[in-house]
Amino acid sequence: MSDQPLTLSPDRLFPADRTTRGIARELYAAVRALPIISPHGHTDPSWFSLNESFSDPATLLLAPDHYLYRLLYSQGVPLEALGVPSRAGAPDTDTREAWRTFAAHFHLFRGTPSAMWLNHVFVEVFGLDVRLSAQTADHYYDVIDAALKTKAFRPRALFDRFNIEVLATTEGPTDTLDHHHAIARSGWGGRVITAYRPDPVIDADHEAFEGALEAFGDITNLDVYSWKGYLEAHRVRRADFIAAGATSSDHGHPTALTADLSGAEAQALFSRVVKGQSSVEDNELFRAQMLTEMAKMSLDDGLVLQIHPGSFRNHNGPLFDSHGRDKGADIPTRTDYVRALKPLLNRFGNDPALSIIVFTLDESAYARELAPLAGHYPALKLGPAWWFHDSPEGMRRFREQTTETAGFYNTVGFNDDTRAFLSIPARHDVARRVDCSFLARLVAEHRMEMDEAAELAVELAYTLAKRAYRLDAPPMADPARQHA
Incomplete structure (x- = not known):
């Protein structure tokens, strides 16, 4: 397993100069914990009506997210390898293998919003503390999969x-x-x-x-x-x-x-x-x-x-x-x-x-x-x-x-x-x-x-x-x- 740590800087996205950064910190501290108003989106209402456990990491985090698979597709990764459904239905792709493919290509997202969002999810939602890579793919899959089987990770x-x-x-x-x-x-x-x-x-x-x-x-x-x-x-x-x-x-x-x-x-x-x-x-x-x-x-x-x-x-x-x-x-x-x-x-x-x-x-x-x-x-x-x-x-x-x-x-x-x-x-x-x-x-x-x-x-x-x-x-x- 790679020993490259995964951390989130408390000053991420804040200005580099000290004076402005200090002001940004003070403003952010007052709003960071405000409730989320999400007035327009495309999540599935059945998640909240049925309140069933999410099936696995790849189906939850990878297959529905066109931000992720469009960039991977541009690098020649077939959508089938990522478990993305076609008109014929879901491909016969092992979800762990799909996750491994994703992890092996995660470096492609450096500098993109997707990497920032995902690393936030990995740290804040699942408590992961090493970077996603081909070497840590199975560790990620196991940690996330185990969490998804618990009541604390059901949709509601x-x-x-x-x-x-x-x-x-x-x-x-x-x-x-x-x-x-x-x-x-x-x-x-x-x-x-x-x-x-x-x-x-x-x-x-x-x-x-x-x-x-x-x-x-x-x-x-x-x-x-x-x-x-x-x-x-x-x-x-x-x-x-x-x-x-x-x-x-x-x-x-x-x-x-x-x-x-x-x-x-x-x-x-x-x-x-x-x-x-x-x-x-x-x-x-x-x-x-x-x-x-x-x-x-x-x-x-x-x-x-x-x-x-x-x-x-x-x-x-x-x-x-x-x-x-x-x-x-x-x-x-x-x-x-x-x-x-x-x-x-x-x-x-x-x-x-x-x-x-x-x-x-x-x-x-x-x-x-x-x-x-x-x-x-x-x-x-x-x-x-x-x-x-x-x-x-x-x-x-x-x-x-x-x-x-x-x-x-x-x-x-x-x-x-x-x-x-x-x-x-x-x-x-x-x-x-x-x-x-x-x-x-x-x-x-x-x-x-x-x-x-x-x-x-x-x-x-x-x-x-x-x-x-x-x-x-x-x-x-x-x-x-x-x-x-």
Whole structure:
């Protein structure tokens, strides 16, 4: 076994100069133990409804995490060797061998956020004190596997241990939400809520669109092939999601395009889409119109509208054919926000009752477009550095490029947006350290007083996310109210 120690410096991510580092330490000490607000993510609600032990280290930490296997794939490691499921199902790969393969390649993650998150998990969650390598792979596997067999490492126990106040999963428009209802009936005090992600019945380019639309009609008992029935089906499902705790909807469209068509134009467009007679341009226009329709519904039922555009999804065609979605082949693209959001913002952006949170994978838009937009429209807020930019440098760039124009209070704190449950505390810890370091610099440069920075540190770590996602007062769906 390698004798290289694994330790976490208490000053990691803090500034190198002593004065600013001291300020960052003081700010961080006041927020490090705050409860975690995780208002948007992709963890599996069945973990918390069934509360069964996680099966093994590789299945828990490796197979679901596209941050990990995309980098390994880029170095020629087959996904099958890591236990990543394909369209045919889980591969016949021994989980210990998958872990050994991962450990032998762990050096590839040096300097990446994934290494920082994982080392936090290894030390803080499992008490490991030697570095992961080919030589220590079996030691890691045995320690983690033994822990996972104990009650202390079941999902609900970890949720409580991690001091998670609320965690939002994301479900589709045809999901029964049975696991969320089971959680509510269980008597457990953990707050696990859902979020409405209707992409499969909005995006006509989605490979599941036709089947999802049919299932959408079945689950709502409505004629979803008529424009009126289709919109009503969304209202019904949104009410179902709100009953399961939802406070937000989420939209992962390729672009941020919005539209504000007349009723007749929207109905004609919808008719072409559901009849399979739509063009690529029609499909994009339909997605654009539906963001405006979702905003109308948000004014009625109170759901926060999240827009996650700018990802060229499934860029690797052969990999999509063999393994399906979410296998590390999504690539950021240039995204226009000023022109794209204008129809929606001109219609509803001046109404403070509406809450729109916009994310981006195009960092060039931070200072040029997004900060000025959020610094003007009452309805618009900026989501945190996301996905490829969920990193120390990405978070710093976000703060540096948006704060002077949008301020801190037109942003929404941090959310982890992860499938990797055990990494949630690590990700929030990174965000808190980076934000405290940014605030410390402002204090050291006499651009902010220490008491202001201390208040902001709490806002960024906890309060802004809770407020932005309306987690103090969940929305109430009222079918009698329909915004014109």
